[in-house]
Amino acid sequence: MMDESKVGLTSKQKAGNFIGSFGLIIILLVIFGLFSFLIPGVYFTWVNLRDMIRFSSFVGIGAIGMTFCIMTGNFDISVGSMLALAGVLGASLAPRISGVGGVIVTIIVALFLGFINGVFVTKLKIPAFITTLGMLFVFRAIAYIYTNNTPQYIQDRFWISIGNKTFLGLPIPIYIMAVCYGIAYLLLKKSPVGRYIIAVGTNSRAATLSGINVDNIKILVFTLIGLFVGIAAVINASMLGAANPGMMGDGWEFQVITAVVLGGTALSGGSGSLGGSLLAALIIIFLKTGMSNAQVNSYWQQVATGLVLIFAVSLNKLKFWLIGQTQ
Amino acid sequence: MVKFLKLYEKIGIFILIVAASIFLTIVSPNFRNMDTILGIIMQGSYGAIIAVGMTLALTSGGFDLSVEAVMGLTSVILAMLIPQMGFTLSIIIAILASCFVGMINGVLITKVGISPLIMTLAMQVILRGTSLLITGGRQVVIAQKSFMTIGASKVFNIIPTPIIYMVVIFIVFYLLLNQTTFGRHIAAVGSNEQAARMSGLNVTIIKTLVYVLVAFTASIVGVIRTSQTLIGIPTMAPGFTLNVLTIAILGGTSLAGGKGNLIGTFFAGIxxxxxxxxxxxxxxxIFYQFLSVGLVLLFALFVNGLRIRYLESAKVKGIRI
Known part of the structure; x- marks a missing residue:
């Protein structure tokens, strides 16, 4: 009797670990397999696969900075507005200072906006959620006022090619995303900064006592969000051929946060997974594209997206429950 | 100073209102008119009603992003049912359906342990989709003009009905939060869930009820808005959730849970x-409205942060608080 229950518990734990390691990959494969089966010849093609990964770079790159931020136990919901403000500033200046200049301006502006968020959170001691909620309104309003609510079209060849051209058969955004994730991985795993981020997220007080400058780490994390939002803004504006002050990045903050949480990063901070965020970004786009290709009514698409999200997050909870049984 | 700061915590938002009133009286002759003032309060009532529910959610340590979609769902149900069932029954069904949505939120958050952020966000997307499916993506006109009396008439020919609803809901929720055991339990769960569980509170039921109440307030506003426009709008009030959160936070309710300030919420809406x-x-x-709301929020919280730091340092120095 004892042995049986012991074996049962171990298999439970095994199941939990299995879900933890492969849950997201399995969901991704199931979605991909399902739509490949439902709409043969359209979904399971190299071109489609390539395009889906290209589109996922927009959410995927944004999710990098957010993963760091949520790992420190903070939160940034201003990223959608930040994307729009940086995008319209860069795009409006591009005709005067060339496409390269516009791209650089976009990234630097986003970087700076992220830095401001960080300073507000740490030096003025306003909770991150409220600071960025306020900034969500402020950034968007400045984008509107600056452009007088007119879209800024991008004519420049260089900028347009970033989102739309291919290199060695792969779209350029995929390379950009790969490089971003590579750098972020090194930063998190191979540099002291990564350890500091986890320390701050696990126990901010203990981190302070062990000599880590918590404020600087937080400012750095918010600035990193700005950096990746800036890169995402360049790609997004390039794909659409314009930066629109109202529509650009509207609701994007929730897609990004969803990807990060779906990827297994705990909202309470201290632990997180960059690979999980990437997989989650792919899941969101694979599902969306699959439903559009299968000509699912767009309203059903919304319902299904919400249900899949709840299901995937519940799976994550199931993992903890299964592992927790044996502890 | 300490006394003043303690007072400021309670009535800080009231000081802002007085300042704004003085400013408006100087710049606008119309502001001295009773109708204008009541109009302003009425416009504020929509956000304030839901923010009252949101304050409960924040006090319990959670929050609800699905409120704007609940408004849309209510609106759609009303538009579809009123031709068949009449007003009273339609309103009851719409509100019950919303409460049911709140219950699902609460049960999944407490039983499965999904974070409120993700759960209510997913619920928002699901409800928007469902509402659009019900009407086939269209807006549905309500032919019965008399439905307008609910949200667009005036009591004694002076006071717009939404203000009455706001005051009634505020009083009920105020008593609920501050005078009942249930209210104390909400605060207990919000300040330390583990401790609340240990001391025998049924955290699941308390939290689930909170989400039902949030959905209830959102549904009420859905009824009012639908009655005013006589149209069932599946995509009603996009982005309204953030306004509601802003009002609750501006009113002095802490995101950390355990502390709800309903009076503050009430005045922040206005x-x-x-x-x-x-x-x-x-x-x-309209862009300047976004800008000013954002700046006011940051400023108010900055002042609040200064206040808290002053009180903390006063405590260290041994001044009695």
Whole structure:
């Protein structure tokens, strides 16, 4: 009797670990397999696969900075507005200072906006959620006022090619995303900064006592969000051929946060997974594209997206429950 | 100083309102008119009603992003049912359906342990989709003009009905939060869930009820808005959730849970409406409304942060608080 229950518990734990390691990959494969089966010849093609990964770079790159931020136990919901403000500033200046200049301006502006968020959170001691909620309104309003609510079209060849051209058969955004994730991985795993981020997220007080400058780490994390939002803004504006002050990045903050949480990063901070965020970004786009290709009514698409999200997050909870049984 | 700061915690938002009133009285002759003032309060009532529910959710340590979609769902159910069932029954069904949505939120958050952020966000997307499916993506006109009396008439020919609803809901929720055991339990769960569980509170039921109440307030506003426009709108009030959160936070309710300030919420709703009115007077574009709301939020929380730090340092110095 004892042995049986012991074996049962171990298999439970095994199941939990299995879900933890492969849950997201399995969901991704199931979605991909399902739509490949439902709409043969359209979904399971190299071109489609390539395009889906290209589109996922927009959410995927944004999710990098957010993963760091949520790992420190903070939160940034201003990223959608930040994307729009940086995008319209860069795009409006591009005709005067060339496409390269516009791209650089976009990234630097986003970087700076992220830095401001960080300073507000740490030096003025306003909770991150409220600071960025306020900034969500402020950034968007400045984008509107600056452009007088007119879209800024991008004519420049260089900028347009970033989102739309291919290199060695792969779209350029995929390379950009790969490089971003590579750098972020090194930063998190191979540099002291990564350890500091986890320390701050696990126990901010203990981190302070062990000599880590918590404020600087937080400012750095918010600035990193700005950096990746800036890169995402360049790609997004390039794909659409314009930066629109109202529509650009509207609701994007929730897609990004969803990807990060779906990827297994705990909202309470201290632990997180960059690979999980990437997989989650792919899941969101694979599902969306699959439903559009299968000509699912767009309203059903919304319902299904919400249900899949709840299901995937519940799976994550199931993992903890299964592992927790044996502890 | 300490006394003043303690007082400020309670009535800080009230000081802002007085300042805004003085400013508006100087710049706008119309503001001295009773109708204008009641109009401003009415515009503020929509956000304030839901923010009252949101304050409960924040007090319990959670929050609800699905409120705007609940409004849309209510609106759609009303538009579909009123031709067949009449007003009373339709309203009851719409509100019950919303409460049911709140219950699902609560059960999944407490039983499965999904974070409120993700759960209510997913619920928002699901409800928007469902509402659009029900009407086939269209807006549905309600033919029965008399339905307008609910949200667009005036009591004694003076006071718009939404203000009455706001006051009634505020009083009920105020008593609920501050005078009942249930209210104390909400605060207990919000300040330390583990401790609340240990001391025998049924955290699941308390939290689930909170989400039902949030959905209830959202549904009430859905009824009012639908009655005013006589149209069932599946995509009603996009982005309204953030306004509601802003009102609750501006009113002094902490995101950390355990501390809800309903009086603050009530006045913050009116204050935001005053800002909008003032900006309309200046004839500026709608973007400036976003800007001012964002700046006011940051400023108010900055002042609040200063206050807390002053009180903490006073405590260290041994001044009695």
């Amino acid at each position: 204050f935001i409406s005053m800002i909008y009115y003032g900006l309309n007077l200046l004839n500026v574009q």
